[in-house]
Each structure stands twice: as C-alpha cells, then as structure tokens.
Amino acid sequence: MLGLIEPASVTGGRWKPVLGYLCIRTPGAWFRHLSLRFAAHKRSFQEFSKVMASRASSKSSSGSSSGFGSFVLGFLFALVALGVGGYCYLKFGKPPVAAADPAFPFEAQIVQVPLNARIAKELKQPPFGISEDGFEAGARIYKKECASCHGAPGQDTPYAKWMYPVAPQLWKKHTKNDVVGVSDDEPGETFWKIENGIRLTGMPAYKHILTDTQMWQVALLLKSADQPLPDPVRKLLEDAHPDPVRLAH
Known part of the structure; x- marks a missing residue:
C-alpha cells in the first residue's frame, strides 16, 4: 500500500509540493504508524486538558475567595452601620424610657418568649x-409584701395601671376571660416569679427576702385565688388595703 504523503508547504509565495516519502508498506506497518500518530495526538490533548482544567480551577478558587471576602466585608459593614444607627437613636432619638411612653412594636412578645422559656426550664x-x-401564712406575707402593687380581694391598687408593664391585680378577673389573677398558672411558675423577679417590671427578687417556704405559701395561695377561702384567710386579705402609706403603719 502507499505510504502517507506529507502536506505541501508554501515556499517563495508559490505552492510547492513536498513529497516526504512514498513507499510501499505492509498493512501492519501502516496501522502501527497510525497508532503512533493517534497516541501522540491523544497525549497532547490530555496535556492541554490538564492545563485548561488547572487554569479554570485557579480562577474558580480565586473567584470564590474574592466572593467570600466581599461577603465578610459587607457583613461587618452592616454590623457597624447597625451599631452606629442604634447609638444615634438612643443618643439623639426618643426611645420609650418613660412608663407613659408607648411600647416598642412586639415588645411584649419579645420579652415573653425568653421569660417563658426560662421558667419552663x-x-x-x-x-x-x-x-x-x-393559706394564713401566705396571706400575711401577701398583705405585707404584695398588696401594695397587686391589690387585695375587692380592692385594686389605683396606680397599678400607670406602671409599665401594668401590675396585674391578682384578685381580679381578667378582662378577656373569667380567670382570677394567676390562678390559671402553675404554682411553680408563680414561685419562680416571686423568687427571681422580672427585669424592668418593678417586680423584685424575693429569694433574698423570703424563705422558700414563705414563697411557696404565697404561690399556693394565689393558685387558689378563684376558690372560696377560709374566713380567717379572707379576713386577712380584705384587711390588706393596697395603700403603701397605710401598710407602713
């Protein structure tokens, strides 16, 4: 069979065929020649692919790093802007710091979620x-420590509604239902509030003032606020006029 003829080359502006060689080859030799050429081209293509893949990977890595860096810078800038904006609002604005000021949007919900979670835990x-x-022991403690803000049976504290948040009247039915005070709460929840107080409400932490037994006596008394109480207990509570001036005497 005829061997391969090398392509022509251009010399001096004219086409001049260059005959590489022309020989008679056996089919086996011709096939080996093609195989070698194919293998050479395959190696060249593989090397080219590796180079391109390496470049693409380098660009991708560089782009990812650059994108992440931009994200971090943007996040830090946003934090600084929020901090500066918050400071300017607190310094030059009019945040609701007075009891008569309207509340922040969702302020009650924001406070109640962590409070309820802490109590449940x-x-x-x-x-x-x-x-x-x-009950009698709890009534005596309630008369001395609690009635001035939270009222007594049939006697509300006049200034309680002007506190923020409003001091609940613990012997009065809620406006939305027939529950009296905190009688629908578990005694353990009321005990926690008596023991630890509630920040920014005026409710003190009585764990430094009362014993655990005394706090439980008050909590169990308030749990039964919607039930008929023994006459001596009722009399003690009715004498607990919610007036701090009178309580001092």
Whole structure:
C-alpha cells in the first residue's frame, strides 16, 4: 500500500509540493504508524486538558475567595452601620424610657418568649400541699409584701395601671376571660416569679427576702385565688388595703 504523503508547504509565495516519502508498506506497518500518530495526538490533548482544567480551577478558587471576602466585608459593614444607627437613636432619638411612653412594636412578645422559656426550664413543684395554715401564712406575707402593687380581694391598687408593664391585680378577673389573677398558672411558675423577679417590671427578687417556704405559701395561695377561702384567710386579705402609706403603719 502507499505510504502517507506529507502536506505541501508554501515556499517563495508559490505552492510547492513536498513529497516526504512514498513507499510501499505492509498493512501492519501502516496501522502501527497510525497508532503512533493517534497516541501522540491523544497525549497532547490530555496535556492541554490538564492545563485548561488547572487554569479554570485557579480562577474558580480565586473567584470564590474574592466572593467570600466581599461577603465578610459587607457583613461587618452592616454590623457597624447597625451599631452606629442604634447609638444615634438612643443618643439623639426618643426611645420609650418613660412608663407613659408607648411600647416598642412586639415588645411584649419579645420579652415573653425568653421569660417563658426560662421558667419552663427551671420550673419546680411545690414541696407541700395546700392547707388553711399555709393559706394564713401566705396571706400575711401577701398583705405585707404584695398588696401594695397587686391589690387585695375587692380592692385594686389605683396606680397599678400607670406602671409599665401594668401590675396585674391578682384578685381580679381578667378582662378577656373569667380567670382570677394567676390562678390559671402553675404554682411553680408563680414561685419562680416571686423568687427571681422580672427585669424592668418593678417586680423584685424575693429569694433574698423570703424563705422558700414563705414563697411557696404565697404561690399556693394565689393558685387558689378563684376558690372560696377560709374566713380567717379572707379576713386577712380584705384587711390588706393596697395603700403603701397605710401598710407602713
């Protein structure tokens, strides 16, 4: 068979065929020649592919790094802008710091979510049950420590509604339902509030003032605020006039 003829080359502006060689080859030799040429081209293509892939990977890595860096810078800038804006609002604006000011949007919800979560996590069970003696002890403590803000049966505290948040009247039915005070709450929840107080409400932490037994006596008394109480207990509470001046005497 005829061998391969090398392509023509251009010399001096004229086409001049260059005959590489012309020989008679056997089919096996011709096939080996083609195989070698194919292998050479294949190696060249593989090397070219590796180079291009390496360049693409380098560009992609560089682009990713650049994009991440831009994101971090933007995030930091946003934090700084929020901090500066918040400071300017607190310094030169009119944030609601007075009890008579309107609340922030969703302020009650923002406060209640962490408060309820904390109480649920630390909720305790009463170490003893209800009794008339316990009610009497709780009524005496309530009369001294609580009535000035939270009222007494049939006697609301006049200034409670002007506090922020409003001090709940614990012997009065809610306006939206027939629940009296916190009688629908678990005693452990009321105990937690008595023990720890609630920040920014005026409710003090009584764990430094009362014993655990005394706080449980008050909590169990308030749990039964919607139930008929023994006469001695009722009389103690009715005498607890919610007037801090009178309570001082």
